[in-house]
Amino acid sequence: MVKLKSNDDKEFEVEEAAVIQSEMIKNMIEDGCATSVIPLPNIDSKTLIKVIEYLNKHINMGKAAETGEEDDLKEFDEQFVNMGWEELFDVIMAANYLNIHELMELCCQSAADRLKNKSVRAVREMLKITNDLTEEEEQEIINDAPWAFEGPEIDDTVN
Amino acid sequence: MTSNTQIYSPEETLTDILARLPVKSLLRFKRVCKRWCDLIKSVRFIRKHCDSPGNRTRPVVCKFGVDYNHEPEPLRAFNFYVLPEKIFAGIVPTHHRLYRCEGVTDFRCIYGPVDGLFVLENGHYLDNVRFCWWNPATKECRLMPKFNFELDLFFEDHSRTAGMGLDLVNNDYKFLWIRVFYNDEKREVYPKTYVALYSLNNDSWKVLDEPDLAYDCELCVT
Numbered sequence: 001m002v003k004l005k006s007n008d009d010k011e012f013e014v015e016e017a018a019v020i021q022s023e024m025i026k027n028m029i030e031d032g033c034a035t036s037v038i039p040l041p042n043i044d045s046k047t048l049i050k051v052i053e054y055l056n057k058h059i060n061m062g063k064a065a066e067t068g069e070e071d072d073l074k075e076f077d078e079q080f081v082n083m084g085w086e087e088l089f090d091v092i093m094a095a096n097y098l099n100i101h102e103l104m105e106l107c108c109q110s111a112a113d114r115l116k117n118k119s120v121r122a123v124r125e126m127l128k129i130t131n132d133l134t135e136e137e138e139q140e141i142i143n144d145a146p147w148a149f150e151g152p153e154i155d156d157t158v159n
Numbered sequence: 160m161t162s163n164t165q166i167y168s169p170e171e172t173l174t175d176i177l178a179r180l181p182v183k184s185l186l187r188f189k190r191v192c193k194r195w196c197d198l199i200k201s202v203r204f205i206r207k208h209c210d211s212p213g214n215r216t217r218p219v220v221c222k223f224g225v226d227y228n229h230e231p232e233p234l235r236a237f238n239f240y241v242l243p244e245k246i247f248a249g250i251v252p253t254h255h256r257l258y259r260c261e262g263v264t265d266f267r268c269i270y271g272p273v274d275g276l277f278v279l280e281n282g283h284y285l286d287n288v289r290f291c292w293w294n295p296a297t298k299e300c301r302l303m304p305k306f307n308f309e310l311d312l313f314f315e316d317h318s319r320t321a322g323m324g325l326d327l328v329n330n331d332y333k334f335l336w337i338r339v340f341y342n343d344e345k346r347e348v349y350p351k352t353y354v355a356l357y358s359l360n361n362d363s364w365k366v367l368d369e370p371d372l373a374y375d376c377e378l379c380v381t
Contacts, residue, residue: 092172104175112179120190132193141190145297148186 002029003037004052006045011037018055023099042097047090054080054103081110085127119156120149126158174198178207182296202330202359209274221269221277235266239295270323270334278323278334290321290334292359306364308338308353317341317348332359 002019004012020026025038040048057076081088088111095103115123124131133141142149177185177199185208189196198204223237246252267288271277275296282288292301320337334357342349354367 089169089172092175093169096172096175108175109179111176115176115188116180116184118184120187123188123191129192129195131191133190133196137196138190141186141196144299145186148183151183154187 004048005037005039006043006048007041008045010045010048012045012048012052014052014055015059018052018059021055021058021100021102023101025098040094040097043094044090047087047094050080050083050087050091051094051098051100051103055100058102077106081107085111117153117155119154122156122158170198174204174207178204178211186297202325202332205274206325206330223266223269237266237269268321270321273323273325273332276323276332278321280321290336290357292332303334303357304363306336306355306357308355308366310340311342311349313342313344314340314349315343326358329358329360331361333357334359 001013002016002025004014004019004025006012016029020029028038043051057073057080083091088107092104092107092111095107115126118126123129131138173195177188177195180188185199189199220240221237222240224235226234226236266279266281268280269277270280275294277293277295279291279293279300280288281291288307289305290303292303293299317339319339321335323332323334325331326333336355336357338353339351340349340353341347355364356367357364
């Protein structure tokens with residue numbers, strides 16, 4: 001078992017087989033630097049719980065393919081990324097810090113899929129971004145590529 | 160506790176996400192705010208977007224030709240074809256036309272692509288050559304500032320070579336232009352190679368006096 005400590009001083013025990021999906025922790029263990037508790041100064045407990053949930057589910061990726069549990073894993077992934085934007089950004093930052101390639105892929109792709117067809121207005125509202133472009137600058141961007149602002153796929157809803 | 164782990168910034172998180180989006184979304188999202196606009200336009204982002212696995216492009220062929228049988232005057236056009244992912248020796252690959260541009264009047268040559276960018280050359284004459292950057296994916300064209308070598312009166316066009324590339328040290332797209340002139344008075348090639356380098360970051364040309372290239376050799380620029 002490996003102990004991880006979040007930046008709000010909460011400790012979590014994780015099986016070594018699960019935690020070594022993180023390249024960073026795997027390297028620490030191999031270098032013998034993971035004897036007691038591994039402090040993770042960039043990750044809060046809420047995010048760390050999500051990451052550990054992912055690691056535990058993906059513990060035996062290879063086996064899942066053999067036993068036909070792939071669909072189960074897919075379903076888990078779909079459910080997993082079903083979270084708010086702030087939370088998703090936190091998990092991406094954590095996945096990058098811990099160097100968990102698959103988790104990083106999953107979350108970034110999910111974020112991109114959600115944004116892909118959104119209108120400018122919807123993106124601003126979803127991500128709480130204040131527009132700081134002048135009207136002229138905006139018009140120039142539209143004039144550069146008017147076709148990018150038209151099309152039946154463009155979705156103005158916020159979710 | 161001191162750590163060097165804060166290297167991964169929210170800026171990079173955003174880059175990692177946006178790099179997975181298609182061009183149409185990116186062009187639209189330049190309007191979200193200044194930060195997004197600057198990020199999407201940056202050379203670093205463009206490279207990352209090109210390298211993104213989902214955006215791995217298939218080989219494209221660009222063909223420029225003049226149809227002299229076309230009435231009333233020859234038709235000049237260029238076509239882009241996309242080739243299949245696998246190409247087999249001895250078999251002509253099927254190719255789909257992506258884009259056709261007809262009636263290009265004084266279009267002379269196309270260079271590239273590097274990271275999806277092309278350089279177009281226009282003008283046939285001695286001193287009115289212009290270049291422009293062209294990004295077919297975003298349908299954007301950006302004219303390079305006018306540039307001319309110092310010409311002598313007796314100069315005629317002799318040969319020219321050009322090429323584009325990405326300067327990895329400065330993360331800057333550059334375009335190299337080499338010209339050799341013909342001395343019309345003496346009826347011989349003028350013994351000097353003229354070289355100029357354009358930098359996209361500075362949006363300006365610089366004359367390169369070095370290297371002292373042989374004027375009568377064939378040059379290949381990559």
